[in-house]
Amino acid sequence: MLEFAVKGNKWYWGWVIVLLGIIGAGFGIYLMQLQFGLGLTGLSRDVSWGFYIANFTYLVGVAAGGVMVVLPYYLHNYKAYGRITVLGEFLAIAAIIMCLLFIVVDLGQPMRMLNVLLYPSPNSMLFYDAIVLNGYLFLNLVIGWNVLEAERNGVHYQSWLKPLIYISIPWAVSIHTVTAYLYCGLPGRHYWLTAVLAPRFLSSAFAAGPALLILLCLFIRRFTHFDPGREQIQTLAKTVAYAICINVFFFLCEVFVAFYSKIPGHMTHIQYLFSGLHGHGAMVPWMWASMILMIAGIVLTVTPATRRNEASLAIACMVIIMGTWIDKALGMIAGGFVPNPMHEFNEYVPSMPEMGISLAVYAVGALVLTLLYKMAVGVKEEVKA
Amino acid sequence: MENSRRRFLQIAGVSALGLGATPVLNAFAASGAQGSGYHLDRNENAATAKQWAMVIDTRKLSTPESLRPIINACNTIHNVPTEIQNKNQEIKWIWEAPYHNAFTDEVQKFMDESVEHRPFLLLCNQCENPPCVRACPTQATFKNKEGIVMMDFHRCIGCRFCMAACPFGARSFNFRDPRPFIKKTNTEFPTRMKGVVEKCNFCAERLAVGKKPACVEASGGAIAFGDLYDPNSDVRKLLKENYTIRRKITLGTEPSVYYIV
Ligand code: SF4
Ligand code: SF4
Ligand code: SF4
Numbered sequence: 256m257l258e259f260a261v262k263g264n265k266w267y268w269g270w271v272i273v274l275l276g277i278i279g280a281g282f283g284i285y286l287m288q289l290q291f292g293l294g295l296t297g298l299s300r301d302v303s304w305g306f307y308i309a310n311f312t313y314l315v316g317v318a319a320g321g322v323m324v325v326l327p328y329y330l331h332n333y334k335a336y337g338r339i340t341v342l343g344e345f346l347a348i349a350a351i352i353m354c355l356l357f358i359v360v361d362l363g364q365p366m367r368m369l370n371v372l373l374y375p376s377p378n379s380m381l382f383y384d385a386i387v388l389n390g391y392l393f394l395n396l397v398i399g400w401n402v403l404e405a406e407r408n409g410v411h412y413q414s415w416l417k418p419l420i421y422i423s424i425p426w427a428v429s430i431h432t433v434t435a436y437l438y439c440g441l442p443g444r445h446y447w448l449t450a451v452l453a454p455r456f457l458s459s460a461f462a463a464g465p466a467l468l469i470l471l472c473l474f475i476r477r478f479t480h481f482d483p484g485r486e487q488i489q490t491l492a493k494t495v496a497y498a499i500c501i502n503v504f505f506f507l508c509e510v511f512v513a514f515y516s517k518i519p520g521h522m523t524h525i526q527y528l529f530s531g532l533h534g535h536g537a538m539v540p541w542m543w544a545s546m547i548l549m550i551a552g553i554v555l556t557v558t559p560a561t562r563r564n565e566a567s568l569a570i571a572c573m574v575i576i577m578g579t580w581i582d583k584a585l586g587m588i589a590g591g592f593v594p595n596p597m598h599e600f601n602e603y604v605p606s607m608p609e610m611g612i613s614l615a616v617y618a619v620g621a622l623v624l625t626l627l628y629k630m631a632v633g634v635k636e637e638v639k640a
Numbered sequence: 641m642e643n644s645r646r647r648f649l650q651i652a653g654v655s656a657l658g659l660g661a662t663p664v665l666n667a668f669a670a671s672g673a674q675g676s677g678y679h680l681d682r683n684e685n686a687a688t689a690k691q692w693a694m695v696i697d698t699r700k701l702s703t704p705e706s707l708r709p710i711i712n713a714c715n716t717i718h719n720v721p722t723e724i725q726n727k728n729q730e731i732k733w734i735w736e737a738p739y740h741n742a743f744t745d746e747v748q749k750f751m752d753e754s755v756e757h758r759p760f761l762l763l764c765n766q767c768e769n770p771p772c773v774r775a776c777p778t779q780a781t782f783k784n785k786e787g788i789v790m791m792d793f794h795r796c797i798g799c800r801f802c803m804a805a806c807p808f809g810a811r812s813f814n815f816r817d818p819r820p821f822i823k824k825t826n827t828e829f830p831t832r833m834k835g836v837v838e839k840c841n842f843c844a845e846r847l848a849v850g851k852k853p854a855c856v857e858a859s860g861g862a863i864a865f866g867d868l869y870d871p872n873s874d875v876r877k878l879l880k881e882n883y884t885i886r887r888k889i890t891l892g893t894e895p896s897v898y899y900i901v
Binding site for chain 2: 291292293294296298299300301303304358361362363364365367368370371373374376378379380381382385437438441442443444520591592595596597598599601
């Protein structure tokens, strides 16, 4: 199927070259970071994780979101999704690759990365995270590739794939659960220390992942001869609608617990994020923007008219992606680390090199996704013809 | 695991034979003269304990000036890079903080003013139940047999999970090569490289040769040190006779640093 990835028009190649350019530039900046150390970033003693880990967290969600097409198709035999499961799986592959890269660029001593495997530490959630993320990457590669190839050959996929497919469903839930456990098991970080963190991560994932998938489907329909299908897009939109409602609901539960109990440790971080504390309020406009975007997303996806209209649905998906990104990536990190456990305020702003490297990681993801989708669409067009 | 660790912090290591007991720490040859990572060489005077602990009599340390020699002693002996200008990325093993930052959940509305305005020494609490050890994915942070939470600078991958896990801000990350920022390098203690985490090690290298921690020695009797589980130790005597507090005990990490206020 690889031949589909090397055949393309000038737009395709132009896009690939742009991505390669960004990746090259970002790699250059990364070499500088490697040379100098993470001092090139905006990180500090108090905010010791930043933009890299924030994006990592978000993208784990995007990867897990792919399961929202896999599950109805394979468990509920929802036939319509047969056309697009591979798009969900390939999106998960690209997202996981970005996750792993974000972890690597965040390490102080990346050359020693393998120590995680050489000295396995079952106490550490990072150990499990390494296992589940790599496992999920492997599962999606094997499943996506083989199912697509079977489709091309006009045969049913191999029967040994079935168990892997079933395993991949709870596995998708596990990647985001373990990622939430990285945060929510740490004493003294009250913003994260909540049992609802993993459910909250999952709900935002099941909104953001399918929302991105809808946008990709709309793009594919417009620019290729493969139509992922109106019904498919509409069903995905309903998933997004439920998930984004639940996500905001979980957040409101947090707010209730903090502000009804009035326990300062629970309130301070939310206050810092949404109203600023002691003159520190860098996050305030962001967090309100996030809330407004998510609520706009709810209105647009829950209202039948705007959900059915694909133009307004596309807007809904965009605002949901932005809203959940601010909430889960930026807000999660800033809210967790500011104020620090000694109640000191040191805010965090990512540096230019940090953003450049992050952009390059996204470019790698976009490149992987482009190649994979090019193949998928190529097969679909060929089968149709 | 236990084995490789033992090999790493070789107790009564081969190097001791060659070099005698004086240079208690030997820099690894691997990455230059002051390579990181080290052998802990015990000699016959080595003190042992089930859980080392510290009692700081803050009544005797009531001014910032009285803390200065203590902090300096640790910094000098452990090659802590004190010249880093960016305060957000500095390295701190032992430092000074006001009461309301040190004891965040024991701040009274109206307080004894002498306590409220007193400077407090903060350092790693050498928790008995350390969340940093739990979080570390490589066991680069581990608890040794004497209750000290140690760092293996050679194994640390710089993921900073331990920093998120420590509720006391006791850990520092080397955001860049620390060596140019050390005032005067002590060749008997390793310097660190960029990209690894470090913190107070309760002077494990000094205990191994029967010395008290540097900060204890420099405190003029204001800081006591000893085995928490030896009823006759200095610390237990003080704990018996004085009301003490520890930082954030509700989190259950069981800090081994006590404060007499
Ligand atoms: S104070 Fe922090 S670094 Fe020290 S042992 Fe406790 S949790 Fe670990
Ligand atoms: S930064 Fe080093 S010591 Fe801390 S958790 Fe990561 S590997 Fe362990
Ligand atoms: S015990 Fe040793 S390492 Fe820890 S603060 Fe005191 S002098 Fe520094």
